[in-house]
Amino acid sequence: MFWMEYKTADVRCARRRLGALAMKPTCTFWFILLFGAGGLVLFIHLQEISEMVQLQAPGVKFRVASRQPVMKQLCTHSEESLRGNTGMGSRELDLSSARVTKRHRKLLLKNPPTVRALNSSTSSSWDRLSLIQEARKRLVKQVCAKYKSNAKRTVTPHHVSRIFVEDRYKLLYCEVPKAGCSNWKRVLMVLGGVASSTREIKHDAVHYGNHLKRLDSFDHQGIAWRLETYTKVLFVREPFERLVSAFRDKFENPNTYYHPVFGKPIISKYRANASLAALRTGTGVTFKEFMQYLLDVHRPVGMDIHWEHVNQLCSPCLLDYDFIGKFENIEEEANFLLQRTGAPANLTFPRFKDRHPQAARTSVHITEQYFAQLNASERQRAYDFYYMDYLMFNYSKPFTDLY
Numbered sequence: 001m002f003w004m005e006y007k008t009a010d011v012r013c014a015r016r017r018l019g020a021l022a023m024k025p026t027c028t029f030w031f032i033l034l035f036g037a038g039g040l041v042l043f044i045h046l047q048e049i050s051e052m053v054q055l056q057a058p059g060v061k062f063r064v065a066s067r068q069p070v071m072k073q074l075c076t077h078s079e080e081s082l083r084g085n086t087g088m089g090s091r092e093l094d095l096s097s098a099r100v101t102k103r104h105r106k107l108l109l110k111n112p113p114t115v116r117a118l119n120s121s122t123s124s125s126w127d128r129l130s131l132i133q134e135a136r137k138r139l140v141k142q143v144c145a146k147y148k149s150n151a152k153r154t155v156t157p158h159h160v161s162r163i164f165v166e167d168r169y170k171l172l173y174c175e176v177p178k179a180g181c182s183n184w185k186r187v188l189m190v191l192g193g194v195a196s197s198t199r200e201i202k203h204d205a206v207h208y209g210n211h212l213k214r215l216d217s218f219d220h221q222g223i224a225w226r227l228e229t230y231t232k233v234l235f236v237r238e239p240f241e242r243l244v245s246a247f248r249d250k251f252e253n254p255n256t257y258y259h260p261v262f263g264k265p266i267i268s269k270y271r272a273n274a275s276l277a278a279l280r281t282g283t284g285v286t287f288k289e290f291m292q293y294l295l296d297v298h299r300p301v302g303m304d305i306h307w308e309h310v311n312q313l314c315s316p317c318l319l320d321y322d323f324i325g326k327f328e329n330i331e332e333e334a335n336f337l338l339q340r341t342g343a344p345a346n347l348t349f350p351r352f353k354d355r356h357p358q359a360a361r362t363s364v365h366i367t368e369q370y371f372a373q374l375n376a377s378e379r380q381r382a383y384d385f386y387y388m389d390y391l392m393f394n395y396s397k398p399f400t401d402l403y
């Protein structure tokens with residue numbers, strides 16, 4: 001009975017997550033209601049719940065693994081941070097019966113090139129881009145083999161919760177915020193027939209329109225066969241540039257979610273003599289304060305998808321991506337992928353800048369200016385923090401004094 005209530009709230013909140021702030025009071029209400037009424041029950045009856053669910057869904061093994069009430073994370077954070085919360089392993093779906101095989105999928109190669117691409121200058125650039133893909137995939141495999149234990153090869157819904165599904169063209173795109181994801185979502189919407197051109201899709205429709213399905217919304221077989229047969233796509237970005245881009249977007253512009261939820265605890269922990277206004281609004285976090293928060297082993301508030309490691313967001317060691325693109329060359333690489341996928345010839349990757357179009361795109365130069373505000377040991381710790389992303393995606397050391 002409690003489980004049913006919980007499921008209902010889960011689904012509602014999940015649906016409303018995309019409705020963002022306007023919907024938050026409703027979710028908060030659900031949270032209060034359910035946590036109040038059911039929180040105790042949850043703790044006491046963890047065992048009964050998991051048994052009951054196993055009975056209700058034979059063959060699908062759910063486990064209530066976390067002692068943290070799930071509703072808290074579902075409803076008090078916006079969808080943006082919620083999805084990125086790494087400790088969210090509350091339901092575990094065992095896919096071992098439909099385990100993803102290791103067989104190398106050459107879907108890209110199976111798709112015949114479209115007619116327009118048959119001229120020699122494009123085909124040589126195709127060869128170049130194909131070779132780059134092979135090298136990137138090989139590197140990810142090597143790094144994974146070296147640093148990651150293969151003990152846990154079970155895909156859970158949490159692992160695929162950031163992956164968007166395009167069933168017509170059989171694409172799975174793992175969303176990495178601040179690495180071209182809004183434009184990728186536009187492309188997926190056009191591929192899916194939601195819109196006829198990327199131009200006509202406004203920013204809010206991209207993020208809150210609820211037009212795209214996530215892979216974790218399917219049952220375990222639906223997840224497993226899509227992982228097996230679709231082209232799995234990941235786009236990454238230089239980690240420090242992505243971080244600075246996230247900081248500028250969320251803290252240097254008015255924001256009704258990031259200032260209260262992250263800004264307030266950051267200012268109150270890391271700023272001596274903070275003004276009452278700063279403590280009350282959470283506005284005006286400096287990059288140094290933000291980095292103190294990020295590198296703190298006892299963060300006053302959790303992580304967020306905008307600064308979470310790609311390794312956490314998209315599980316590249318588990319999911320064996322078919323295409324690993326880079327934001328730095330996103331147009332060429334995305335168009336290459338679209339052609340290979342057989343996308344309509346008039347669909348090319350757009351270059352809209354959604355967030356604060358008046359501000360300059362975060363560049364190498366801008367990133368250096370922000371990191372100049374830190375001392376050497378902070379820069380080193382920041383590099384250590386993103387080390388796996390640097391290594392796995394072959395980004396070079398951003399500053400010469402790092403080791």
Ligand SMILES: *[C@@H]1O[C@H](CO)[C@@H](O)[C@H](O)[C@H]1NC(C)=O
Binds near residue numbers: 119120121122
């Ligand atoms: C081949 O394609 C490229 C870019 O798509 C174009 O610039 C070039 O003119 C084309 N060459 C021929 C011979 O059609």
Ligand SMILES: *[C@@H]1O[C@H](CO)[C@@H](O)[C@H](O)[C@H]1NC(C)=O
Binds near residue numbers: 135136394396
């Ligand atoms: C890593 O990037 C460098 C250029 O920055 C390139 O020369 C090298 O081949 C790349 N290594 C792999 C394994 O892709």
Ligand SMILES: *[C@@H]1O[C@H](CO)[C@@H](O)[C@H](O)[C@H]1NC(C)=O
Binds near residue numbers: 197344346
């Ligand atoms: C692309 O072509 C399709 C038909 O194949 C059409 O419906 C669509 O409007 C075109 N899009 C653009 C941006 O021209």
Ligand SMILES: *[C@@H]1O[C@H](CO)[C@@H](O)[C@H](O)[C@H]1NC(C)=O
Binds near residue numbers: 272273
């Ligand atoms: C904080 O305020 C106290 C007293 O007003 C002052 O002595 C101290 O220097 C201030 N500290 C900082 C870091 O501004």
Ligand SMILES: *[C@@H]1O[C@H](CO)[C@@H](O)[C@H](O)[C@H]1NC(C)=O
Binds near residue numbers: 376377
């Ligand atoms: C660097 O800044 C941090 C504050 O984030 C401080 O704790 C540390 O002592 C500083 N290190 C050096 C070498 O100045």
